[in-house]
Amino acid sequence: MESRMTDKMIGAAVRRVDGRLKVTGAAMYAADHHLSGMAYAYGVFSTIANGRVRRVDDTDAKKVPGVIGIYHHQHFSRLYRNPKTAFSPQDVANSSKVEESRLPFEDDRVHYAGQFVALVVADTFEHAREAAYRVKVEYAKEKPVANLAQSLRKMEPQATPKSFNSGNAASAFGSAPRKVDAVYVTPVETHNPMEMHATTANWNGDALHVYEATQGVVVHRNTLARIFGLPPDRVTVEAPFIGSGFGSKLWAWPHSIAASAASRLVGRPVQLVVPRMQMFTTTGHRPETQQHLKLATDTNGRLVSLQHDSINTTSFTDAYVENCGGMTQGGYSCPNMTVTHKTAQVNHGTPTSMRAPGAAPGLFALESAIDEMALVNGIDPLEFRRKNFAETDESEKLPWSSNHLREAYDQAAKKFGWEKRNPNIGSMRDGSETIGYGVAACSWDAMRTPAEARVSLRNDGSAHVTCAVQDIGTGTYTVAAQTVASLTGIPPERIVVRLGDSSFPSGPVSGGSWATASVMPAIAQATRHALDQLKTLAVAEGGSFQGAKQEELTVGNGTLKHGARALTFAQILQAQRTASAEGQGHTMPEQAGKLSFRSFGVHFVEVRWDPGISHLRVARVVSAIDVGRVVNRTTASNQVEGAIVMGIGMALFEATEYDERSGLPVNNNYAEYMVPVHADQPQIDVILLDHPDYKFNEFGVRGIGEIGITGLAAAVANAVYHATGKRIRNLPITNDKLM
Numbered sequence: 001m002e003s004r005m006t007d008k009m010i011g012a013a014v015r016r017v018d019g020r021l022k023v024t025g026a027a028m029y030a031a032d033h034h035l036s037g038m039a040y041a042y043g044v045f046s047t048i049a050n051g052r053v054r055r056v057d058d059t060d061a062k063k064v065p066g067v068i069g070i071y072h073h074q075h076f077s078r079l080y081r082n083p084k085t086a087f088s089p090q091d092v093a094n095s096s097k098v099e100e101s102r103l104p105f106e107d108d109r110v111h112y113a114g115q116f117v118a119l120v121v122a123d124t125f126e127h128a129r130e131a132a133y134r135v136k137v138e139y140a141k142e143k144p145v146a147n148l149a150q151s152l153r154k155m156e157p158q159a160t161p162k163s164f165n166s167g168n169a170a171s172a173f174g175s176a177p178r179k180v181d182a183v184y185v186t187p188v189e190t191h192n193p194m195e196m197h198a199t200t201a202n203w204n205g206d207a208l209h210v211y212e213a214t215q216g217v218v219v220h221r222n223t224l225a226r227i228f229g230l231p232p233d234r235v236t237v238e239a240p241f242i243g244s245g246f247g248s249k250l251w252a253w254p255h256s257i258a259a260s261a262a263s264r265l266v267g268r269p270v271q272l273v274v275p276r277m278q279m280f281t282t283t284g285h286r287p288e289t290q291q292h293l294k295l296a297t298d299t300n301g302r303l304v305s306l307q308h309d310s311i312n313t314t315s316f317t318d319a320y321v322e323n324c325g326g327m328t329q330g331g332y333s334c335p336n337m338t339v340t341h342k343t344a345q346v347n348h349g350t351p352t353s354m355r356a357p358g359a360a361p362g363l364f365a366l367e368s369a370i371d372e373m374a375l376v377n378g379i380d381p382l383e384f385r386r387k388n389f390a391e392t393d394e395s396e397k398l399p400w401s402s403n404h405l406r407e408a409y410d411q412a413a414k415k416f417g418w419e420k421r422n423p424n425i426g427s428m429r430d431g432s433e434t435i436g437y438g439v440a441a442c443s444w445d446a447m448r449t450p451a452e453a454r455v456s457l458r459n460d461g462s463a464h465v466t467c468a469v470q471d472i473g474t475g476t477y478t479v480a481a482q483t484v485a486s487l488t489g490i491p492p493e494r495i496v497v498r499l500g501d502s503s504f505p506s507g508p509v510s511g512g513s514w515a516t517a518s519v520m521p522a523i524a525q526a527t528r529h530a531l532d533q534l535k536t537l538a539v540a541e542g543g544s545f546q547g548a549k550q551e552e553l554t555v556g557n558g559t560l561k562h563g564a565r566a567l568t569f570a571q572i573l574q575a576q577r578t579a580s581a582e583g584q585g586h587t588m589p590e591q592a593g594k595l596s597f598r599s600f601g602v603h604f605v606e607v608r609w610d611p612g613i614s615h616l617r618v619a620r621v622v623s624a625i626d627v628g629r630v631v632n633r634t635t636a637s638n639q640v641e642g643a644i645v646m647g648i649g650m651a652l653f654e655a656t657e658y659d660e661r662s663g664l665p666v667n668n669n670y671a672e673y674m675v676p677v678h679a680d681q682p683q684i685d686v687i688l689l690d691h692p693d694y695k696f697n698e699f700g701v702r703g704i705g706e707i708g709i710t711g712l713a714a715a716v717a718n719a720v721y722h723a724t725g726k727r728i729r730n731l732p733i734t735n736d737k738l739m
């Protein structure tokens, strides 16, 4: 067992080391690169949701000056499909993945509105766009399947292997004295990262270089290599900065393939930016879900049966499963449980992970149903949750590695003032407003992947870290610097962190809330190996501590010490005329199969409903989160606060609407896709419990990016019920549903 960190650097509120680059505009994003001789591509996007392309007429488009090429299904590059089996989180270095397995321009089929049906390449962005607008596409239109309800009327949903079964839930439900049987519905939601998807592709012979807005440079590289039939070492993907992704940038979408192919066709670098409208169609979304919950308790309010059957929409090309029951399994103590997932095809692009995939819609349903079950029992909903606390992960039959959910309940309830809640519906008033208090638990699996990193301690006193992980806005640069700082005593500002380049040592996809937990151990190991090399140099012939024993040397403040004598790393390296001490790290997840690793928490929400003007708002949120050790108080709190805001969007505003007749997305822009704005922000208090989970990794850190959105919409819905007596089971909770 390697020694544990005691350094104050871990846990400190260290400022973002990349903050200056971002606020000064020096940080380069994928579309900021304008290469010499570069051409610009613009998509022609399908205006029907289902059918075929009959004819592409580019006569008018070709008249636009500067047009270099116009491509479509009859006229495009030879590409290869990426196999479904090519992804494993435990072997990211060799994994590849796309959500939409159909290649762009593969055939004349149109599966969704906004699908790429042609691509124009021109000398400028404006010329490419103008020409794209002038491309006339003739379609053979077919009746689309616009939403889940239409799909279920037309065909049977497909069963998926994602299921769980313990005891006999149906029979336990049948004979139980107290029951809840309800269906919850969540709409399509679309990620809206500020930075639009973009690719800047450039070929040099048979080598492809791409600047991409991606959450995973290594997997993206491997994917492009598969699709172009190249060995992975002929492809490089760079994403040093991305303007967030929320899951939409996890995997390669058609634009990235199309831009790279176009660059090869025209023999020039090509840049393609996905227009905001098409971010609603061709780069993934959270699918629509319908979840049937059946819960039953005995007369003491103990759960005896829990059934969670969900259906989510998927495309006609690929079966994406929204894992709604993932957190239901093991979430509460219950001897009889079934969880199933089905998919239903619609004419949308393929869905993908969106912040806390599965858990965000899943815990809306479960935590609403738990609230309903508590009320059936006449038990306070917080008390009901305590009563049904899962001491172990019953679904895996494993102990939790670390679970402080009960402390989260205590601390957040106290801070929120839950004891002031009058349980009677609509009984709490303030002027014209009715106040509602709601609670819901939140949860997210703790995951780790293998990771590699390189650390270089240099003779100018600096340290350099490289790792092919990304900073998607969460603070990975800063956490990497803190890791090296904690082991060397070099201040974070002297630590140069380089991320987001597929040629660096392989790092994880920045998703699943697993990046920090995966890369910190690798960076730590690389740092220790570099320090070992430094110590070897120090005690060797001609070294600063020649003749001393390596194990007598201690590290602190960027120095090696022997007895009373301390010398800087730089002095030690210079004495040996050496530029640097180098270390590699390669770490794997530990303890698989012996413990269940999960994070926990709770949201308390105060809503205010003003019936006179029919206005609902979230006034206050207090959340307590148990994610193991907190590495950086500032960035960690930011993650939870941001997730809560996104959860308010899910609860009150977000829904991507499709026209029932045409299947076309209706509110595919920032003006009409509603998200919380400043005026919608409540007072938010985040309590970070900070109990290290050393069984997960040496730093005791699990991950924090996603848990904050889970359960939030349920806490809002439960508060709305408390205020109004209306149980809203279909999101978002818009004012009209309360009138």
Ligand code: MOS
Binding pocket: 215, 245, 246, 247, 248, 250, 353, 354, 355, 356, 357, 510, 511, 512, 513
């Ligand atoms: Mo997250 S949805 O894994 O980017």
